[in-house]
Amino acid sequence: MQVESSLYLKNIKPILQELLNSLLQKYKYASILATDSKSRLYNVSKRGTVITEDEIISGRGFVVRVYDGTSYCEYSFNEIDKERVPEILDKIENELITLKNVLPDGITESKFDIINDEPCEFNKSSEYETNPWQFGSSKIVDFLTKLSESGRAFDEKILDCSASITCQQYHKLFLSGNKDMEQNILWTTGLIMMMASRGEEVKYYYKSYSNLGGTELLKEMENDISSVAKTTLELLESKPIKPGEYDCICAPDVSGVIAHEAFGHGVEMDMFVKKRALAEKYIDEYVASPLVTMHDGAAAAKETGSYMFDDEGVPAQDTVIIDKGILKRGISDVQTALRLGTTPTGNGRRQSYERKAYTRMTNTYFEAGKDKVEDMISSIEYGFLLENCTSGMEDPKNWGIQLMVNIAREIKNGRLTGKVYSPVVLTGYVPDLLKSISMVSDKVKLSGSGFCGKGYKEWVKVSDGGPYIKARIRLG
Amino acid sequence: MIDKILSGLNRNNISTYLINEEIVESVELFFIKKQLDTRRKKDVHHYSLTVYNDFEKDGRKMRGSSKIGIYNGMTDDEISKAIHEAYYAASFVCNPYYEIPAGKKEEPVVLYNPEEAGTLAGVAGKMTEALFAEDKLNDVFINSAEIFVEKTTSHIINSNGIDVSYQKLAIKGEFVAQCIEPQDVETYMSFSYDKPDTEALKEKVKKTLEMTKARAAAKTAPPTGEYKVILSGRYVKEIFTYYLMRSSAGLIYPKYSNYELGMNVQGENVTGDALNITLKAKVPYSIEGIPMKDRPLLENGVLKTIHGNSRFSYYLGIEPTGTYDCIFIPKGTKTFDEMKTGEYLHVVSFSDFQMDELSGYFSGEIRLAFLCDGKSVTPVTGGSINGNLLECQKDIVLSKEMQVEEGYEGPFAISLPKVSVAGK
Numbered sequence: 001m002q003v004e005s006s007l008y009l010k011n012i013k014p015i016l017q018e019l020l021n022s023l024l025q026k027y028k029y030a031s032i033l034a035t036d037s038k039s040r041l042y043n044v045s046k047r048g049t050v051i052t053e054d055e056i057i058s059g060r061g062f063v064v065r066v067y068d069g070t071s072y073c074e075y076s077f078n079e080i081d082k083e084r085v086p087e088i089l090d091k092i093e094n095e096l097i098t099l100k101n102v103l104p105d106g107i108t109e110s111k112f113d114i115i116n117d118e119p120c121e122f123n124k125s126s127e128y129e130t131n132p133w134q135f136g137s138s139k140i141v142d143f144l145t146k147l148s149e150s151g152r153a154f155d156e157k158i159l160d161c162s163a164s165i166t167c168q169q170y171h172k173l174f175l176s177g178n179k180d181m182e183q184n185i186l187w188t189t190g191l192i193m194m195m196a197s198r199g200e201e202v203k204y205y206y207k208s209y210s211n212l213g214g215t216e217l218l219k220e221m222e223n224d225i226s227s228v229a230k231t232t233l234e235l236l237e238s239k240p241i242k243p244g245e246y247d248c249i250c251a252p253d254v255s256g257v258i259a260h261e262a263f264g265h266g267v268e269m270d271m272f273v274k275k276r277a278l279a280e281k282y283i284d285e286y287v288a289s290p291l292v293t294m295h296d297g298a299a300a301a302k303e304t305g306s307y308m309f310d311d312e313g314v315p316a317q318d319t320v321i322i323d324k325g326i327l328k329r330g331i332s333d334v335q336t337a338l339r340l341g342t343t344p345t346g347n348g349r350r351q352s353y354e355r356k357a358y359t360r361m362t363n364t365y366f367e368a369g370k371d372k373v374e375d376m377i378s379s380i381e382y383g384f385l386l387e388n389c390t391s392g393m394e395d396p397k398n399w400g401i402q403l404m405v406n407i408a409r410e411i412k413n414g415r416l417t418g419k420v421y422s423p424v425v426l427t428g429y430v431p432d433l434l435k436s437i438s439m440v441s442d443k444v445k446l447s448g449s450g451f452c453g454k455g456y457k458e459w460v461k462v463s464d465g466g467p468y469i470k471a472r473i474r475l476g
Numbered sequence: 477m478i479d480k481i482l483s484g485l486n487r488n489n490i491s492t493y494l495i496n497e498e499i500v501e502s503v504e505l506f507f508i509k510k511q512l513d514t515r516r517k518k519d520v521h522h523y524s525l526t527v528y529n530d531f532e533k534d535g536r537k538m539r540g541s542s543k544i545g546i547y548n549g550m551t552d553d554e555i556s557k558a559i560h561e562a563y564y565a566a567s568f569v570c571n572p573y574y575e576i577p578a579g580k581k582e583e584p585v586v587l588y589n590p591e592e593a594g595t596l597a598g599v600a601g602k603m604t605e606a607l608f609a610e611d612k613l614n615d616v617f618i619n620s621a622e623i624f625v626e627k628t629t630s631h632i633i634n635s636n637g638i639d640v641s642y643q644k645l646a647i648k649g650e651f652v653a654q655c656i657e658p659q660d661v662e663t664y665m666s667f668s669y670d671k672p673d674t675e676a677l678k679e680k681v682k683k684t685l686e687m688t689k690a691r692a693a694a695k696t697a698p699p700t701g702e703y704k705v706i707l708s709g710r711y712v713k714e715i716f717t718y719y720l721m722r723s724s725a726g727l728i729y730p731k732y733s734n735y736e737l738g739m740n741v742q743g744e745n746v747t748g749d750a751l752n753i754t755l756k757a758k759v760p761y762s763i764e765g766i767p768m769k770d771r772p773l774l775e776n777g778v779l780k781t782i783h784g785n786s787r788f789s790y791y792l793g794i795e796p797t798g799t800y801d802c803i804f805i806p807k808g809t810k811t812f813d814e815m816k817t818g819e820y821l822h823v824v825s826f827s828d829f830q831m832d833e834l835s836g837y838f839s840g841e842i843r844l845a846f847l848c849d850g851k852s853v854t855p856v857t858g859g860s861i862n863g864n865l866l867e868c869q870k871d872i873v874l875s876k877e878m879q880v881e882e883g884y885e886g887p888f889a890i891s892l893p894k895v896s897v898a899g900k
Contacts, residue, residue: 008549038545046730048571048787051562052543053524060547061520076518079548091517095597099503099515102601107608110511137542137565145570160730195732195834200866202732202834240862243700243898274508274620276652276662335514354518356506393828393841397662400858402827402841423832425860425898427841455650455664476700476839476860476898 002125003184006036006171008060012080013173016062019085020175023092029067029115030176033311035353036060037170040132044144045162046152051137056459057168061353064088065312068097071112072335076354112338117178120315124308125184128214132167132188135215140165143218147225151194154229157236159195159202161225166190167214168461174313183308187461188217189449192224194232203235203422205388205406208449210463212302231388231407238422241408243476247383249376249468252445254405254426256464257392259294260364260452261401262430263287264464265394267296267321267330268347268359273339277396279327287327288434293367294322296331298346303463304448305362312348312357319345325435333359349460358454366466369440376439376470378414384475385409385416386426399430408475425476433471441468477523478633481546484555485527490563492528494576494764497521497631503596505604507621510611521548527559528576529566540569574790577766579638585760587670588627588645599672600625603647606674610682616689618681619662621651630759638765645670648882653684655692661857663688663825663843666710668882670758676880687824690855691844697858697899698821698847705861705895706815706822708875713803713884714831714838715892718865719753720803721833723773725784729791732834735779737794742777748871748891749808750776755783755800756885762798770804771797805886808874815875815891822846822889823861836866859899868892 016032023030039058043050061078075096077088100109132140144163151161167188174181190209195202207228211217250258263279271277279287288294298307298316309315312334319331332340333348336359349360377385388406395401403426410419448463478497485493504516523546531538542562546555593599603623611618626648631641650666665684667677707715719741727733735741742751752775757768764786772780782794789796816822826840839862847856874887 012549036547047726049540049569051541051565051569053545055522055524055545058545059522060549071512072514074514074516076516076520078520078522091519096515096517099505099517099597099600100512102597102604103512104601104605104608107507107510107512107604110508110513138568141568159732197731200734201836201864204834240864240896243862243896274652275654276619354520356504356514356516391828391830395827395841395843397660400827400841400843402860404830404839423835423837423839423862425839425841425862427858427860427898429858456666474859474898476862476896 001129001131002127003169003186005123005182005184008036009034009171009173009182015080015082015085016175019088022085022089023064023066024177027066028069029117031065031313032175033063033353034173035170037168039166039168041164041166042140042144043162043164044141044148046160049141054166056351059352063353064092066092067114071110073097073099074356112335115334115338117176119178120313121180123182126186126212126306128186129216130214131186132215140215147192147221151192151225151229154225155233157196157233158229159197162193164191165217174309176313179313181309181313185307186214187212187304187448188214189304190217190221191449192221192228194228196232196236198236203232203238205232205235208447210304210448212304212306234420235407235422238420241421241424241475245472245474247380247470248473249380249385249470251385251387251468252465253447254386254389254403255366255466255469256447257389257403258401258433259366259466260361260464261392261394261403262434263294263321264296264361264364266396266399266430269330269332269340269342270336270359271396272330273336278399279330279396282327283329285327286325287431288322288325289437290325291369291437291440292322292325292434293320294365295319295367296321296361296364298362301363301365301446301463303363303446305462310346310348311350312344314344314346314348317346331359331361333357351458351460355458358458360454360460361452361462363446364462364464365444365446366469368442368444368467371439371441373441373468376441376468377411377416379439379470380411380414383411384421385411386424400427401430401433402427426473427476428474433473436472437469439470443467477546480552480555481523481525483552484559487556488560488563490527490559492530492576492635494526495633496524496763499629500626501596502624502626503600505600505623509617509619510608525559525562527563527566529563530573531567533570537573538570539573540566540571542566542569571787572791574787576634576636576786577638577764577796578636579640579765581639585642588643593645593672596625596627599647602672602674603677606677607651607681609678610685613685615657616653616655616685619652619654621649623649632761632765634765640761640765642760644759647672651681653688655688657692659692661688661691663691687844691825691857694844694855694857696856697842698845698856698897700899701897702894703821703897704819705863705892706820706889707892708822708824708889709879710881711826711829712887712890713881714829715865715890716753716803716805716884717831718833718836719751719774720800723779723782724799725782725788725792725794728782729788735782737779737782739779740777741774741779742869746777746870749874752776752806754804755781756802756804758802764798766796766798768798773803802883803886805874807876807878808887810873810875812875812877812889815873815889816848819850820848821897836864838863838865859897861895861897863892863895868894
C-alpha cells in the first residue's frame, strides 16, 4: 500500500500558491515548504501505559524562504487562510527582512547568489503493509502489554521491561517558481528495553527495530524477549574494562554509529563553509582502509532516513562518501552549496517547519565486505566484541570520536569467553580507527530507531548501520 | 480554538481533560564569523489535548489517558473525530486511577515585559553586540554562532478548574570558538538566559576564547590511570542531574530509583561535602497547572522532597509538586585553587559528557584537560574518563566559586576521587 496524500495540504495549496505568487512579485526567489505530520508513541512498562503524540515530529505548518537580493531569510508560521495572506506578506517585509537592521557595528550581512530553481514536479509516496492508525490502539497496546509482561516475568531480577513503538506519517509540499513537489512518508520504530538492578545500580539493555513502513514491524519484535532478558542479566555480572587499545569487532549498530559520527558529521559541508571540518582538506585521499566504502542518502536505502526530496526541494540522492578507503565527497544543503559553488545533495533537513535547514545525514552506512563473523572472531587472540551503542559524538574539526557502548564481550584465543564488560567508552582518532579496519563481514544491517542532533539540538530521523567490522580501538 | 476544543469535548461527552496552549514568537540570527548568514522569524500557535477515560478492569478503578495535537486548519468535525479517537485509545490505557490537579482561574503571570526587556528584535541586537564584544583577538575568535530570542505564552486549562497562564522570555544560543595556532582547535559552548544578560554572555565568550587558546597548546592524552578528576563549568550540573532524576516520582514509583524521603542518599560517613540541593521553580506552573515553588531536595545528603507529576505522586501518596529541571546548590568548602592541590586532572571540555542516572556511571572523551603531577601543569587532550558516582559520592568536594548555567546555579567546580582514565 502507498501512503495517501494529505487532504489538508490539497485544500490549502491554492492559498499557498497565492502567497508564493505575491512573494515572487517582490522577491527574486521564494519557496514554501508545507508540512502535515502526525505521530504516535505507545509505551507499556511497569510505570504504566502511555499513548501520546511526539510533539517534535507532529503538526501542521509552513516555512517561507525569500531572497532579498543579497541573502536569504525565513518565516515560520502555522496559521493561514486567505484573509491572513496580506498579514504574512507584511510580516515578511517589515519584520523579517528588516531584522538585519539590528546588527551592531562591525557585523555585516553575507552575500549570496540566487538559488538555481531547477524545474521539478512530482507526488510520491512510501509503502507499507499495515498502517498503525488503521491497525488501531487496541491491538498495539495489547501486543506491547504482552511483551512487557513476559519480559518482567522472565526472571525476578528483571526490574522492568519497557516495550514501545513510535510511528510518524508525514506529508510535505514544496512550492517555488519552478517546483511543485509532494511526498507522503510513513515510518515505524520499536524498542524493547529491560532493566535489572544490582543494589543501587540499574543495568539496562535494549533492542531496537525500524522500518520505512507500518506496524508490520511488530512481527520482528515478537520473539526477542528471551534474548533481551538474558543479555540484561549478563550485564549484572559485568565489570568496568581495563583501559587500553584492543583488537575489536564492532557489531552493525556500533559500526553504524562509527560511520555516522566519523564521516557522516565529518562531511556535512556546512562545516566546510565554517572551516570546522578537517575532511575538506582530505578529498581524494585515503582516510580509511581500502575495505571501507561508505554511503549517505535518502535514496541510498529504504529506512527511516528515506524521503523523495529534502526540506529545500532537492530530490533525494545516494552519495558515496568514501570509495574503497578514499574520501570522495561530502553532503550539503542548498545554501552551503551556493557558498561552495557545488551541487546540493538532497541533505537540507529541518527538525520541523519551525526550524532552520542544515546539512544533515539520512541513511548512513558502510558497505558489506566478504568476511564471515565467525572467522573475524577466530582471528582475535585477545580483544572484544562491541555491541549495543548508547550514544556517540562527533569532532569533525580534530577527527576525534566518542561512542558509549553498553557491552564488550571478551574474546580470547579466537573464542568468546562469556565475560562481559560494561559500560565502555570507545575513543580514538578517526583515520587511525578506519585505517585499522582489517575485516568486514558480508551482511549489512541498518537501524533507524534514533534521532540525530546537530550539536545538542535540531533532531532529525536518521538510520545508520553496516556490517561487522574488525578494527584496533581504544577502550576505557 | 479553545472554544472549538471544548465544543469537541462536549460533543463526545468527555468530562476530564487537560488543554495546553502555547504561543511562540521568536527571532533567530545565524552567524559565520562576523557575518549574518541567515535570519529567521517565527510565529506559531500550538494546542495539545489530553483526555482521560475512567473505567474498571478486574474490579479495579482505572484512569487511562491519551494526548493528541489539535492543529490549525482542523475543522470542527476533524477536531471532534480526533478527540473521539483519543478517548477510545485511552480506554486501552490500563493505569490505576489517580487524581488530576484542581485549581481556579488565576491572573496571568508575566515573566517577560517587553516594555522593560525590549522587543525581540531589539534584544537580539543587544545580545549580538554582547556575543562579539570580546571577539577582538586575531589568533582566537568566534567561528560561528546562533542566537534565538523567544517569547512563549503558556496557557493551561483542565476540567478541575485550573485556568492559568504565564509569559516568559528565553534567550538561547550557541557559539564555536576557534584557535588556529599552534594547532587548529575549537570549543562548542551553549548559553541560555531568561533576560537579556549581556554581561554574562560577554564573560562566557571571554572564558571560552581563553579555554580554546589553551586547548590549542594541548597535544597528548594523559597517561592511563586513576586520578583525582576535577570537573568545572556545565559538567558540574550534569553530575547533579543524577540526584534530580533519582528523586523524581517517575523513577521511584517503578523502583528504578531506591530513594525514599528521609534517606541519606550520599550514604554514611561522608568525608567530602554533604550535599544541599534546592529545587528551583523556573516557571510558575507545571505542564499540568500545578503551582511550582522552590523546595528543598537534599539537606546534608538527606532526601527532603520527591518531585513529580500528579499520576506518580498519587501512586506514591505524596503531594504532587510538578517535575523540576532546575537546581540551586550553595557554595562548597574549598576554593577552586585549594581543590587544585597535589596531583589532579582538571577536565574543562569533553566531546560529550554522559551522566547515567540509572547506573551512576559518568564518562566522556577529553577535549581539553589540565594535568598536574604535583609540580607542573600540562594541557592534555584525548582519552576518556569513566567513573561511577555511587562509588565516589561520599568524597566529592565542591568549590566556593559559583556559576549559573541553564537549569543550575551552584559551585563552579567539583572534585571526584579515583576516577579511571583511559589515555596514552
